[in-house]
Amino acid sequence: MDDHDLSADQALREIGRMRREVRRSENWAGRLFLVAGLAVILYWTAMFLLPDPAPAIAAVLWVALTGASFVYAVRQGVQGAEYRRLEWPVTFAWLATMVGAVLFGGFLLPDEPAGWWVAAALAVALCTAVPPLWAAWWLLRRKAER
Amino acid sequence: MSGNGSHPRHALDPMIHTPVRLSIMAALAAADKVEFRFLRDTIEVSDSLLSKHMLTLEESGYVRVEKAFVGKKPGTWYFLTPTGREAFQAYVATLEKIMKGTPDA
Numbered sequence: 151m152d153d154h155d156l157s158a159d160q161a162l163r164e165i166g167r168m169r170r171e172v173r174r175s176e177n178w179a180g181r182l183f184l185v186a187g188l189a190v191i192l193y194w195t196a197m198f199l200l201p202d203p204a205p206a207i208a209a210v211l212w213v214a215l216t217g218a219s220f221v222y223a224v225r226q227g228v229q230g231a232e233y234r235r236l237e238w239p240v241t242f243a244w245l246a247t248m249v250g251a252v253l254f255g256g257f258l259l260p261d262e263p264a265g266w267w268v269a270a271a272l273a274v275a276l277c278t279a280v281p282p283l284w285a286a287w288w289l290l291r292r293k294a295e296r
Numbered sequence: 297m298s299g300n301g302s303h304p305r306h307a308l309d310p311m312i313h314t315p316v317r318l319s320i321m322a323a324l325a326a327a328d329k330v331e332f333r334f335l336r337d338t339i340e341v342s343d344s345l346l347s348k349h350m351l352t353l354e355e356s357g358y359v360r361v362e363k364a365f366v367g368k369k370p371g372t373w374y375f376l377t378p379t380g381r382e383a384f385q386a387y388v389a390t391l392e393k394i395m396k397g398t399p400d401a
Contacts, residue, residue, distance in 0.1 A: 156313060156314070156315055156318070158305070158391045158394040158395050159395065161313065161318055161391050162388075162391050162392075162395065164315070164318055164319055164322060165318070165322040165325075165388065165391075167322075168319050168322035168323045168326060168338070168339075169322060169325075169326040171323070171338050172323050172326040172327045172330070173326060175334065176327065226331075227330065227331035227333055227334025227335075228327050228329075228330050228331070228334055229327060229328045229329045229330075229373075230327055230328055231327065231328040233328070234328040234329075
């Protein structure tokens with residue numbers, strides 16, 4: 151493109167193109183929250199309800215997933231404004247639900263849960279997924295609307 | 297702002313109204329922060345040309361730079377300053393004004 155040939159129409163089209171490129175690249179955060187939300191349900195279900203060695207395997211996989219997520223996140227070339235706005239509130243809400251799950255598993259859940267305890271354990275596992283799944287829905291829905 | 301005429305094109309900010317800087321500003325306006333390599337690959341320019349334009353925008357107060365390491369690799373992130381965001385919004389408003397006034401623009 152030549153500097154002197156840039157018309158208003160071309161300029162607006164280029165702005166639209168860059169906007170689309172940036173927003174396509176921003177989707178990583180929504181996908182990451184989605185994976186984290188689904189993974190945390192499996193993690194707590196394994197920790198609460200499955201026999202050995204499932205909890206140990208879940209813990210190792212969780213640490214690996216956390217590490218991989220961190221590497222994936224820092225390698226992205228775009229950080230969206232929505233992601234930045236949600237990042238800390240969602241992190242704190244998620245941390246609170248995770249602490250709640252730890253306390254539930256450590257102090258309330260019997261060693262061999264049965265009946266309503268199984269339902270309660272599954273409900274707690276689902277609760278821990280609410281913050282990341284909500285963030286994923288919010289970010290990906292906004293992308294779909296654009 | 298440039299020129300003294302009454303046509304809205306005279307109000308187009310020359311700091312933004314060049315192909316490469318326009319693409320940079322559009323990318324930064326759509327995101328919170330953007331990394332150097334993403335800009336280079338998306339705009340399809342060389343490292344040196346992009347660096348030159350980034351320096352111009354930085355010196356004009358439109359862009360802020362942040363250097364950070366990703367593992368052992370250095371990364372350079374760019375943000376729009378409030379002044380830059382305001383200037384870009386005004387620039388887009390002027391473009392829209394031109395388009396409304398002259399359908400063939």
